Amino acid sequence: MLAALHGMGAAFEPHQCFPAATQPESTSLLHYVAEAIMLAKRTRKNQITLPKAIVQRVGEADDYDVTVQVGKIVLTPVRLQQADAVRAKVERLGITQDDVDEAIAWARKRA
Template sequence: MLAKKTSKNQLTLPKEVAEKFPGTDYFDVRVEGRVIELRPVRIEPEEGGVDLARIREKIKKLGVTGDDVANAVRWARRRR
């Protein structure tokens, strides 16, 4: 099978290869001499996962308010 590198240094896996890894979005990439090796990776949350309650707890601990979020969004969207 042949894959072409794009101008943005991206490769698309051939359909026949991608179908062998259903649900896999990430691959570990290694280079051994002139060989590129891809290994499927499953990303899992840290111990116990990150749920909404833990996120809210962290935001409260940091003192982030709704106004802080609104200001950050306005800052990120401003035109330069």
């Protein structure tokens, strides 16, 4: 199939699929399809290793926000500034470490 796509001489417009900061280096359809076929295998412990090319495209992060959107698992890198914003909001709301500990204990009882 890849050879057929390449033989068509088709080109696609990366701006249609990617934000400007994450556009692929090539505009050939073959390049796009080859980059899109990346797998991350889940271990028995629900751990995955992200493909290096994907991490390079979005930038490295130690933490990711994990959501489900239309049946897909979406990982969004969490940058330090976002964590700082959360800490500031928690402080503004007057939430203490004791409040967090109590909430965790309550949630664990219900699980």
